Amino acid sequence: MNGIHGRAARGLLAAIASGALVASLVACATTAPGSTAANSTPDSTTDSTTASTPPTADTSDQVADVFEIPHAAGSVAVSGGAVWVLPHLDQVALRIDPDTGEVTELPLPGVGAEITASDTEVWASVSHPSTFAPIGLVRIDSTTSTVTHVVDGTTTFPHLIGDTVWALASDGVMHGYSRTDATEVATFETGVVGGGAAEAGGYLWPGNPSVGYRFDPADASMLDVTDLGLVSLAEAGGRIWGTPFSEAGGALSSYEPDGTDVRRADLPEGMLVYLDAVPIDDDRFWIVVAERGAAPHSQVAEFDAVTGEIGQVLTFPGKLENGIDSDGDCVWGPILRQPKVVRVCPTG
Incomplete structure (x- = not known):
């Protein structure tokens, strides 16, 4: 599935996901000069809904399969009928056969970080094994399990849009590369x-x-469309959804693609949302959460963008590393600092 699956220890996103608890963000979030606070919405309409109480976090309505791997788990992506894993401390990509559990190792020129995929290809950013500084991108043909191209540079967070893979370099330049032969087709200065x-x-x-x-x-245009910065972005219900940086993790916010019509959906009391959002269909997505009493990052909830409600909540046997994905029926999650990837499937 095409989605971005994250770098565990870099910059702003890592500060939120690290578990230094999302609530601490409220105390340290600041307002950018010349802008309003992120939870205020001038020149737009703000609606607020409260999600329904989710099912209890038992596991009677789900089935979990644990896949043992030879390295501590990292970000995962589904592609080519298999699940690909990027261990964040080793210079390999792992291919898991979901039917047999067989694991195949593929050497990489660096330590894997972010990953994204289509049905036939996997793109990953790689970092220096000692400093973890970004050193480039790799393209893997998931149908043949081979590294077909290596792109040197400081680009991270690859995304597949049309015929191009886009990635942002550490100097703020957005680079576009051909998905077929990895030649550079465009660059653009973002200022970020x-x-x-x-x-x-x-x-x-x-x-x-x-x-x-x-x-x-x-x-190749760049716009400042809203003063509400979001992380954990997903498109659902024709809107852009995410977690406001200034929130304590108890709500999701959304706006139209042009930044207008800001809305807020409060989560059930006691539920916090963390990083990682994975689409289910045009109106729903999975997002990593934790209910009161559950370990942080150990659950994945179904969110309906049309109704603003939480549906089924899946519980994983351990804290999740950044970088979940879905095969359409089940959710795959890497377990933090453990050589395990877990598939959890709803049965209801």
Whole structure:
């Protein structure tokens, strides 16, 4: 599935996901000069809904399969009928056969970080094994399990849009490469330095805690569309959804792709949302959460963008590393600092 699956220990996103608890963000979030606070919405309409109480976090309505791997788990992506894993401390990619559990190792020129995929290809950013500084991208043909191209540079957070893979370099330059032969086809100065980028609605959203910047690959244009910066972006119900940087993790917010009509959906009391959003269909997505009493990052909830309600909650046997994905029926999650990837499937 095409989605971005994250770098565990870099910059702004890592500060939120690290578990230093999302609530601490309220105390340290600041307002950018010349902008309003992220939870205020001038010149737009703000609606608020409260999600229904989710099912209890038992496991009677789900089935979990644990896949043992030879390295501590990292980000995962589903492609070519298999599940691909990027261990964050080793210079390999792992291919898991979901039917047999067989694991195949593929050497990489660096330590894997972010990963994204289509049905036939996997793109990953890789880092220096000692400093973890970004050193480039790799393309893997998931039908043949081979590394076909290596792109040197400091680009991270690859995204597949049309015939191009886009990635943001550490100097704020967005690079576009051909998905077939990895030749560079476009560059654009975003002005966003030191952050990553998310993809939603066919646009790229370079990370910023206070501003929603939107990059349009169709004409290489960059717009400041809203002063509500979001992380964990997903497109659902024709809107852009995410977690406001200034929130304590108890709500999701959304806006139209042009940044207007800001809305808020409060989660059930006691539920916090973390990083990682994975689409289910046009109106729903999975997002990593934790209910009161559950371990942080150990659950994945179904969110309906049309109704603003939480549906089924899947519980994993351990804290999740950044980088979940879905095969359409089940959710795959890497277990933090353990050589395990777990598939959890709803049965209801």
